[in-house]
Amino acid sequence: MLEAAELGAKLKKATYEQRLPQLRADLIQAQQDLRSAGFSVIVLIAGDDHRGCHAAINTLNEWLDPRGIRVHVFEDPTQEEAERPVYWRYWRALPAAGRIGIFSGAWMFRAVADRLCKRTREAEFDVALERIRRFEGELADAGTLVVKFWLHQPEKPAVAELEKVREHPERYGAFGRTDQAMLDDFTRSMKVVERSLRETESAAIPWHLVESTDKRHRDWTIAATLLAALQRHLGRGAAGDPAAATAWYGTPDHCSILDTVDLAQHLDKDDYRKLLAKRQRKIRKLTLGHNAASPTAVLVFEGWDAAGKGGVIRRLCAAIDAPCYDVVPIAAPSDEERAHHYLWRFWRHIPRRGHITVFDRSWYGRVLVERVEGFAREDEWRRAYAEITDFEEQLVEAGIAVCKFWLHIDRDEQLARFEAREQTPFKRYKITEEDYRNREQWPAYEQAVNDMIAHTSSEFAPWH
Amino acid sequence: MLEAAELGAKLKKATYEQRLPQLRADLIQAQQDLRSAGFSVIVLIAGDDHRGCHAAINTLNEWLDPRGIRVHVFEDPTQEEAERPVYWRYWRALPAAGRIGIFSGAWMFRAVADRLCKRTREAEFDVALERIRRFEGELADAGTLVVKFWLHQPEKPAVAELEKVREHPERYGAFGRTDQAMLDDFTRSMKVVERSLRETESAAIPWHLVESTDKRHRDWTIAATLLAALQRHLGRGAAGDPAAATAWYGTPDHCSILDTVDLAQHLDKDDYRKLLAKRQRKIRKLTLGHNAASPTAVLVFEGWDAAGKGGVIRRLCAAIDAPCYDVVPIAAPSDEERAHHYLWRFWRHIPRRGHITVFDRSWYGRVLVERVEGFAREDEWRRAYAEITDFEEQLVEAGIAVCKFWLHIDRDEQLARFEAREQTPFKRYKITEEDYRNREQWPAYEQAVNDMIAHTSSEFAPWH
Numbered sequence: 001m002l003e004a005a006e007l008g009a010k011l012k013k014a015t016y017e018q019r020l021p022q023l024r025a026d027l028i029q030a031q032q033d034l035r036s037a038g039f040s041v042i043v044l045i046a047g048d049d050h051r052g053c054h055a056a057i058n059t060l061n062e063w064l065d066p067r068g069i070r071v072h073v074f075e076d077p078t079q080e081e082a083e084r085p086v087y088w089r090y091w092r093a094l095p096a097a098g099r100i101g102i103f104s105g106a107w108m109f110r111a112v113a114d115r116l117c118k119r120t121r122e123a124e125f126d127v128a129l130e131r132i133r134r135f136e137g138e139l140a141d142a143g144t145l146v147v148k149f150w151l152h153q154p155e156k157p158a159v160a161e162l163e164k165v166r167e168h169p170e171r172y173g174a175f176g177r178t179d180q181a182m183l184d185d186f187t188r189s190m191k192v193v194e195r196s197l198r199e200t201e202s203a204a205i206p207w208h209l210v211e212s213t214d215k216r217h218r219d220w221t222i223a224a225t226l227l228a229a230l231q232r233h234l235g236r237g238a239a240g241d242p243a244a245a246t247a248w249y250g251t252p253d254h255c256s257i258l259d260t261v262d263l264a265q266h267l268d269k270d271d272y273r274k275l276l277a278k279r280q281r282k283i284r285k286l287t288l289g290h291n292a293a294s295p296t297a298v299l300v301f302e303g304w305d306a307a308g309k310g311g312v313i314r315r316l317c318a319a320i321d322a323p324c325y326d327v328v329p330i331a332a333p334s335d336e337e338r339a340h341h342y343l344w345r346f347w348r349h350i351p352r353r354g355h356i357t358v359f360d361r362s363w364y365g366r367v368l369v370e371r372v373e374g375f376a377r378e379d380e381w382r383r384a385y386a387e388i389t390d391f392e393e394q395l396v397e398a399g400i401a402v403c404k405f406w407l408h409i410d411r412d413e414q415l416a417r418f419e420a421r422e423q424t425p426f427k428r429y430k431i432t433e434e435d436y437r438n439r440e441q442w443p444a445y446e447q448a449v450n451d452m453i454a455h456t457s458s459e460f461a462p463w464h
Numbered sequence: 465m466l467e468a469a470e471l472g473a474k475l476k477k478a479t480y481e482q483r484l485p486q487l488r489a490d491l492i493q494a495q496q497d498l499r500s501a502g503f504s505v506i507v508l509i510a511g512d513d514h515r516g517c518h519a520a521i522n523t524l525n526e527w528l529d530p531r532g533i534r535v536h537v538f539e540d541p542t543q544e545e546a547e548r549p550v551y552w553r554y555w556r557a558l559p560a561a562g563r564i565g566i567f568s569g570a571w572m573f574r575a576v577a578d579r580l581c582k583r584t585r586e587a588e589f590d591v592a593l594e595r596i597r598r599f600e601g602e603l604a605d606a607g608t609l610v611v612k613f614w615l616h617q618p619e620k621p622a623v624a625e626l627e628k629v630r631e632h633p634e635r636y637g638a639f640g641r642t643d644q645a646m647l648d649d650f651t652r653s654m655k656v657v658e659r660s661l662r663e664t665e666s667a668a669i670p671w672h673l674v675e676s677t678d679k680r681h682r683d684w685t686i687a688a689t690l691l692a693a694l695q696r697h698l699g700r701g702a703a704g705d706p707a708a709a710t711a712w713y714g715t716p717d718h719c720s721i722l723d724t725v726d727l728a729q730h731l732d733k734d735d736y737r738k739l740l741a742k743r744q745r746k747i748r749k750l751t752l753g754h755n756a757a758s759p760t761a762v763l764v765f766e767g768w769d770a771a772g773k774g775g776v777i778r779r780l781c782a783a784i785d786a787p788c789y790d791v792v793p794i795a796a797p798s799d800e801e802r803a804h805h806y807l808w809r810f811w812r813h814i815p816r817r818g819h820i821t822v823f824d825r826s827w828y829g830r831v832l833v834e835r836v837e838g839f840a841r842e843d844e845w846r847r848a849y850a851e852i853t854d855f856e857e858q859l860v861e862a863g864i865a866v867c868k869f870w871l872h873i874d875r876d877e878q879l880a881r882f883e884a885r886e887q888t889p890f891k892r893y894k895i896t897e898e899d900y901r902n903r904e905q906w907p908a909y910e911q912a913v914n915d916m917i918a919h920t921s922s923e924f925a926p927w928h
């Protein structure tokens with residue numbers, strides 16, 4: 001999940017300075033429109049990079065009209081606050097209709113910090129996350145626009161900064177217990193963060209994960225995302241073509257998690273054959289003599305057209321004992337499937353103990369093809385992230401290993417493969433007009449894949 | 465909560481037989497309309513009276529067109545089911561669009577039974593309830609109509625029946641472990657039930673609590689409620705005046721929890737004075753020398769106009785040490801309050817440790833006056849039940865005692881008091897035209913009070 005904010009995203013100074021005046025003008029305009037609207041806005045800025053959070057809030061404060069906003073920083077509870085229910089201080093700070101409240105850390109950082117510093121146990125942490133869900137849900141139900149940002153830094157810069165702060169608190173501000181916990185075990189800390197984000201995500205109130213290493217990228221992303229959310233909630237799109245406007249406000253320097261895949265990786269043909277045979281023998285051994293101790297697994301293959309899903313699945317299944325597995329190819333749903341919840345047709349194929357089900361394409365169609373082609377409405381595919389995570393969690397809880405693979409190639413490689421297929425008689429059937437049509441949508445799919453990985457790569461079912 | 469289904473509700477045979485043909489015809493019509501609608505219907509019939517559940521399902525089966533429905537009874541998991549995630553069997557049983565699935569007990573009864581028989585611990589029970597919330601929420605999000613009934617019998621008939629079953633299982637069917645658990649400790653069992661109902665209630669998928677002792681009342685209520693829900697979801701009201709139709713379909717033999725209050729209770733004047741003085745001394749002792757050990761409490765007074773809220777509060781507060789308490793009279797919200805979430809103005813007045821806040825009317829206005837006068841939309845006041853319970857739970861968790869009183873008089877007594885007030889010069893100001901206007905709405909308020917108590921009387925903050 002957090003890997004989607006570890007891409008080294010940067011915004012060039014020239015682009016930033018050229019576009020900023022327009023963004024700021026649009027923000028002020030949206031704020032003016034908000035004044036007479038019947039709802040309030042809560043901007044929650046939290047993150048493992050909490051120095052970044054403070055800096056981002058300062059920027060937002062500078063860019064917005066100060067008369068319509070109020071910033072709330074929640075330190076340790078005051079005596080007044082400690083003597084009342086935990087959420088008392090948050091309720092008191094809620095902005096009135098027409099106004100924006102900027103909340104620094106607040107309920108979210110509190111829940112994460114308590115767990116990081118082991119002030120809460122696992123079960124209490126669960127309760128705290130459930131409390132957040134309810135609180136934010138009640139606000140959203142009442143029409144409040146809640147926009148949540150989580151600011152993340154990759155381990156290296158984060159640890160470097162934390163060590164700097166520990167050395168020179170007089171220069172960089174207090175070094176707190178949460179900082180210490182992150183330095184002690186960064187991996188565990190990020191697991192706590194991922195769990196918190198996952199459990200408090202909903203279609204109505206999604207998390208916006210922001211890579212905060214580059215200041216310009218951070219501030220631009222926050223302001224532009226807030227602006228888009230405001231305009232949507234006000235029922236006003238940006239002027240002109242909405243798609244163009246989205247592109248304009250989106251992070252100008254394009255950056256996708258797929259870019260981090262090293263496409264130059266290569267395996268020598270002989271090595272490949274030896275390795276493949278070895279792995280296949282291992283798989284055969286695991287599944288042979290199919291019984292209750294055999295592994296139960298769901299394998300999900302997604303990827304670009306011509307990325308090689310079919311070949312991988314064929315070589316994999318060649319190794320599995322036949323009664324142990326099923327391959328389920330997913331195409332457009334049947335009439336019966338269409339008359340049910342979109343997850344129903346996948347639930348049908350869940351393997352029993354000791355079986356393996358291989359999905360050639362899967363429920364991720366909801367957030368890929370259905371999103372890109374407009375078969376699912378935006379609220380539907382946004383909601384699907386949480387539904388899918390919930391679904392996979394149930395599989396894992398039942399003892400099923402869930403392995404998800406995205407087979408990645410670049411656009412040129414795809415074209416080369418398309419052309420090669422057309423030259424090979426027994427592969428020609430695989431290439432249709434639609435494949436070329438899908439190719440046109442490459443950037444839209446890239447965005448969808450990026451969001452999919454950001455939202456559904458959980459510790460119990462990560463994407464490979 | 466369950467006390468709202470312990471009223472001895474009965475439906476007269478003559479009324480039932482006279483109205484039934486119309487109800488059945490309307491049900492069949494709604495089912496026909498459903499066929500071409502794009503959504504499916506899940507009717508969950510669960511209850512502590514599970515023999516009643518089976519009987520009710522048989523009736524429903526008889527009244528509906530069998531071609532459009534399917535009944536699913538979930539016994540102990542089969543081998544096939546046991547080897548898969550728990551919800552696999554529920555997903556498989558989901559009806560297609562245009563069809564009705566009647567689920568007997570299912571996920572709800574399973575969660576309750578596991579806890580009753582101590583197969584799950586408290587934390588696991590929490591997880592099971594959360595799972596139900598998510599599952600039902602996902603179905604509702606996808607447009608499925610979920611109609612849930614909980615069939616309840618009061619302790620006496622329930623225990624009598626359970627004993628009968630234990631004696632003669634050959635005649636009445638198997639006597640199960642859940643039955644034994646209920647016989648062992650009925651009070652604990654009902655606490656588990658109340659908690660389950662409370663935690664799985666939402667505005668989109670409310671529980672319909674059905675008193676199941678009288679067969680006709682039970683079957684009529686279920687069928688009429690299902691019909692109303694179907695018609696609403698189909699976007700069609702009943703023909704003609706909707707209010708009249710609702711009245712027609714509502715339980716024909718009027719029955720409210722307020723009817724169970726014994727209005728003939730009387731205290732002799734001398735006894736009253738002695739008792740009052742004694743109680744006041746006790747209260748004074750508790751609150752004197754106000755310190756951190758003093759009780760923290762929120763007292764809520766609601767009741768009919770002229771029921772005597774003012775007098776009770778005056779006599780109560782006369783006993784409390786002055787720095788310890790505040791009386792907060794609740795009238796129409798101010799502009800500032802109106803610009804916030806409706807609970808915001810109550811959060812403001814939450815007492816700190818050692819203080820008592822007395823609310824003269826309260827957040828319950830949301831489900832009383834705002835419901836009856838139409839100031840809140842139906843989805844708003846329905847949602848408020850869960851929001852209020854959540855709010856009060858947070859107070860109790862913070863160590864605040866929450867005591868809620870409904871001051872009840874009957875309609876004649878109210879009129880007599882209105883007239884007496886008009887005769888007393890220093891009380892005349894209390895009576896306005898509005899009081900007489902509100903009197904006209906008595907039946908609507910009675911319904912609202914009944915629903916309020918059914919939905920918000922929790923074990924941590926019961927209504928008195």
